[in-house]
Amino acid sequence: MSPTLTREQRDTGFLIGVVALAIGPHLWRVPLWAAGLALGLLAWRGWLAWRLRPLPARWVLLLIAVAAAVGAKMSHGALLGRSSGLTLVCLLLALKLLEMHARRDAFVVFFLGFFLVLTQFLYSQSLWVALWTLASVWGLLTALVLAQMPLGQPSLKAAGREAARTTAFGLPLMVLLFLLFPRIGPLWGVPGQSGSTGLSEEMSFGDVSTLALDERVALRLRAVDGELPPPGQLYLRGPVLTEFDGQAWKPAAAVLVPPDALVLSGGVLRYELMLEPLRMTVLPVLEHSPGQPGETWALDGVTLRRTAELTWIAPRPLGETLRVQAVAVPPSGVQRGPLAEHLSLRAARALPPGLNPRLRAWARDLRAQVGSDPDFVRAVVAHIRQAPFTYTLNPGVYGEFSPHGIDEFWFDRRLGFCEHYASAFVVALRAAGIPARIVTGYQGRDAELQEGWAVVRNSNAHAWAEYWLPGTGWQRADPTAAVAPERVERGLALSTPVGVFRGAFDAVDPTLWAGLRHLAERMDLRWQEWVLNYKREQQFKLLDKLGFDSPDWSSLGQLAAVTIAVLAVGSLAWQQWHARRRDPWPSRLARVHAQLQARGWPVAPHQAPLRWAHTVRANGGPEPVAQALLALEAWRYGPDAQPTRGWQQTWQEAQRWRQWWRGLRLALRA
Amino acid sequence: MLKAAQRRWQDWWKARHPARDAQVLTQRNLYIVPTKVGAAFVLTQLLLLVASINDQLSLGYALTFLLCGAGLASMHTTHGNLRGLTLSLLSPPAGHADADQALTVRLHNPGRARFGIGLRLADATSDSLAWVDVPAQGLAELTLHWRAPGRGLHELPVLRVETRYPLGLFVAWSYWRPESRQWVYPAVEAPCPPLPAGKAVGHEAQPVAVRAGGGDELHGVRPWREGDGLRHVLWNKAAQQPDPNAPLWVREWSAPPQGQDCWLDADDTLGLPDEQRWQRLTAWVLAADQRGTDWGLRLPGQALELGQGAQQRRTALERLALVGQAP
Numbered sequence: 001m002s003p004t005l006t007r008e009q010r011d012t013g014f015l016i017g018v019v020a021l022a023i024g025p026h027l028w029r030v031p032l033w034a035a036g037l038a039l040g041l042l043a044w045r046g047w048l049a050w051r052l053r054p055l056p057a058r059w060v061l062l063l064i065a066v067a068a069a070v071g072a073k074m075s076h077g078a079l080l081g082r083s084s085g086l087t088l089v090c091l092l093l094a095l096k097l098l099e100m101h102a103r104r105d106a107f108v109v110f111f112l113g114f115f116l117v118l119t120q121f122l123y124s125q126s127l128w129v130a131l132w133t134l135a136s137v138w139g140l141l142t143a144l145v146l147a148q149m150p151l152g153q154p155s156l157k158a159a160g161r162e163a164a165r166t167t168a169f170g171l172p173l174m175v176l177l178f179l180l181f182p183r184i185g186p187l188w189g190v191p192g193q194s195g196s197t198g199l200s201e202e203m204s205f206g207d208v209s210t211l212a213l214d215e216r217v218a219l220r221l222r223a224v225d226g227e228l229p230p231p232g233q234l235y236l237r238g239p240v241l242t243e244f245d246g247q248a249w250k251p252a253a254a255v256l257v258p259p260d261a262l263v264l265s266g267g268v269l270r271y272e273l274m275l276e277p278l279r280m281t282v283l284p285v286l287e288h289s290p291g292q293p294g295e296t297w298a299l300d301g302v303t304l305r306r307t308a309e310l311t312w313i314a315p316r317p318l319g320e321t322l323r324v325q326a327v328a329v330p331p332s333g334v335q336r337g338p339l340a341e342h343l344s345l346r347a348a349r350a351l352p353p354g355l356n357p358r359l360r361a362w363a364r365d366l367r368a369q370v371g372s373d374p375d376f377v378r379a380v381v382a383h384i385r386q387a388p389f390t391y392t393l394n395p396g397v398y399g400e401f402s403p404h405g406i407d408e409f410w411f412d413r414r415l416g417f418c419e420h421y422a423s424a425f426v427v428a429l430r431a432a433g434i435p436a437r438i439v440t441g442y443q444g445r446d447a448e449l450q451e452g453w454a455v456v457r458n459s460n461a462h463a464w465a466e467y468w469l470p471g472t473g474w475q476r477a478d479p480t481a482a483v484a485p486e487r488v489e490r491g492l493a494l495s496t497p498v499g500v501f502r503g504a505f506d507a508v509d510p511t512l513w514a515g516l517r518h519l520a521e522r523m524d525l526r527w528q529e530w531v532l533n534y535k536r537e538q539q540f541k542l543l544d545k546l547g548f549d550s551p552d553w554s555s556l557g558q559l560a561a562v563t564i565a566v567l568a569v570g571s572l573a574w575q576q577w578h579a580r581r582r583d584p585w586p587s588r589l590a591r592v593h594a595q596l597q598a599r600g601w602p603v604a605p606h607q608a609p610l611r612w613a614h615t616v617r618a619n620g621g622p623e624p625v626a627q628a629l630l631a632l633e634a635w636r637y638g639p640d641a642q643p644t645r646g647w648q649q650t651w652q653e654a655q656r657w658r659q660w661w662r663g664l665r666l667a668l669r670a
Numbered sequence: 671m672l673k674a675a676q677r678r679w680q681d682w683w684k685a686r687h688p689a690r691d692a693q694v695l696t697q698r699n700l701y702i703v704p705t706k707v708g709a710a711f712v713l714t715q716l717l718l719l720v721a722s723i724n725d726q727l728s729l730g731y732a733l734t735f736l737l738c739g740a741g742l743a744s745m746h747t748t749h750g751n752l753r754g755l756t757l758s759l760l761s762p763p764a765g766h767a768d769a770d771q772a773l774t775v776r777l778h779n780p781g782r783a784r785f786g787i788g789l790r791l792a793d794a795t796s797d798s799l800a801w802v803d804v805p806a807q808g809l810a811e812l813t814l815h816w817r818a819p820g821r822g823l824h825e826l827p828v829l830r831v832e833t834r835y836p837l838g839l840f841v842a843w844s845y846w847r848p849e850s851r852q853w854v855y856p857a858v859e860a861p862c863p864p865l866p867a868g869k870a871v872g873h874e875a876q877p878v879a880v881r882a883g884g885g886d887e888l889h890g891v892r893p894w895r896e897g898d899g900l901r902h903v904l905w906n907k908a909a910q911q912p913d914p915n916a917p918l919w920v921r922e923w924s925a926p927p928q929g930q931d932c933w934l935d936a937d938d939t940l941g942l943p944d945e946q947r948w949q950r951l952t953a954w955v956l957a958a959d960q961r962g963t964d965w966g967l968r969l970p971g972q973a974l975e976l977g978q979g980a981q982q983r984r985t986a987l988e989r990l991a992l993v994g995q996a997p
Contacts, residue, residue: 107838121733125727137736141837145835145837148834149786149835154785166747166837170738173738174732174735531732
């Protein structure tokens, strides 16, 4: 800080910096005009402080506030709502700085600032956001401390230290509250609007998959009892898409529940799943989860329902991180009905009329050549394997010049990735009269486990097919495996193009990027496990570890009560200890005085031991008593007297005192 | 009934805050409550908590509890900002009833640096705080002013020391009843009327005063005061001053002392209202003390023998402060 700044200038500058830090991450989320206006207001305030100009009149600010409200209404459609609220809070915070006349006005700024910090969590709760939070809160608290220092020019460092000190005192309480505060479900409304986008609910043929390039972690799996399937067999079932309009695949509107929807016979795998906020309504789970259609599954704050297509569907997008204990039965131990013809199969045979005539004719011809439906399926897969199909993430756009996009793919260009192969495969099967549908989800995982957790990324997003045969029911088929076996067999994520940034890392050391990413993800995993996923279940687990049998809310309450009691008693004891007399000497001298007075010697309490000794001698007291008092005088006030430092010296002094006291008592008795 | 309760409360309060000239602030005499800002802070936290619950934000819980912890810890630090501090009173100087009385408080700090400590009279408005910072292991002084209700030997007003440091969420305060008393002399009548003639010389003696001009002997020069004639200003000296705002100087002449023993008698002021009588006598006492000769003071029912010097003046002024008041 330059010494030429006045206190007011410096404090205002600091507050502007803190507010900018709090608003910063939101600038990308509010409309452009709002971001510009907020920055402009901050800059204006800074300029006014720098030039020592007076603050603008209130009506000017009121005008700006009204304009901001109108702008928010126009940009967001409504004034009440999350996004328009965010815009307004950002602008109000910047405006309040221009309306701050006394340092006490700063309180409004602090409270709005804390809100803005919390709002950030709606979008991300990563470790970096936590660090940013700490910095913002520290800044706000430092400004709060500065507002309570009315005199002179206190250093920012002192204020910052005081803020940190106070916060540090509060940390144990924070940890306790965090661990013990009961986690209940949402009081109203739905959580989420947050998180990155996971698999979408529908799939357009020819859409470029942006997910494929997204290397962020989608979910993590850990076997609890049993073993996770190898990457090639690891299929996480997401939305099932049955309806096709020639362009997009959508979930079937209403599906009849078939008989024998799920017949289980195999072994069971227990596992744990940690889901990032993907905003999917379907919870991706390992194939196949036991649970008959219509069953429900209650998780923390949300209840899932099993559909006829054997997916778990939530009543709202899952915008929060979830940690789920789940069970899976390997596909070998599962039979999925109906086993005989059923009405529910009708939708799985429908094709948009008049589209893709070449593929339909090709399929009909092929079906006529082979003897049976299973042979037909094998023949289609064999065709994909033998014909010059290429697996690529950049196949270009299909259906641009004709509505027959799948014909283009199947016969002309033959470039594509999982979506294309699964779509064409299903259309071919349907053309031959075999019920088929598309299943989207995740397939494969990272080769190495992260501290026991298998990592599945967004780039593991996959689409495969299911077809139905009488007698056996629904079967999985992954046509992508025919063209790109390495994608499916090894379960590798789709490879992404190398960016400039990463290229620079690779130039230094090819393993550096992977190493750094690994480290960051490991930290993120810990963060997920310990902080973000600390929910009711983890709370009860903690209680269990602390020795509560079958923990529930009441044991949580008991623990909280005991903790509060211990804290209260502890602080009371601390206060007592603090308030006690530190120096033992006054009470010691008082004891000596009482002893001397009991013998009838005219000693006064304020006199030193030397005077007492003289008094004792003058009144004919025994010489040893006078000697002892002289020794005490020398000990306390003689040239060798030392102040006592530390508990060791205190202890030694207490020993010496006890010895002296015994000596005095002996002398008095004699 | 109410009166009795009030009196009991007053008694209890006085027992809790015994009058002392040095007061150590401890657990026993410190109070602390949340401020309005603290209440707003709690409200903010409730909102943050509801938002965290509704959106199931783990980090939101963490932020809420971090602020909660910091807020509660600030109760401790706010209390600690006063605890252990010793307030002591410098012996209060005597003053006159028409001016504010100065009260200098010294704050001794045996611990770490303390900021934002405010002092005020207990019955003053809450925004009239005088602020002081006390350095670590050091002391700071602060002078407050108060208006005494009149002349006399007054108990000092109850002082209130408070702090909101560091976060302003709590206010900790204590009351302090200083034990010392402060002399408040009667106001000084201005301009000073001529001194009464010394009794020994008789009624025909001229009033004696040291004033600009009008004497026989040149006494010296002194700065100009209101009432000095323009003829006595040393204009030569003023013209030589480079600074136009420099004070003017006047010649001072002194009349030869007429009576060695000047008696200032309350009877000489008869006819004036009571308070004005004491004010005039006070002015006379000060003027007589200036003269450097012996003087005495006669008040109804008492007399101060002839004498001079600081002790004589103080005794006279103290008697004037108390005259006519119930002991």
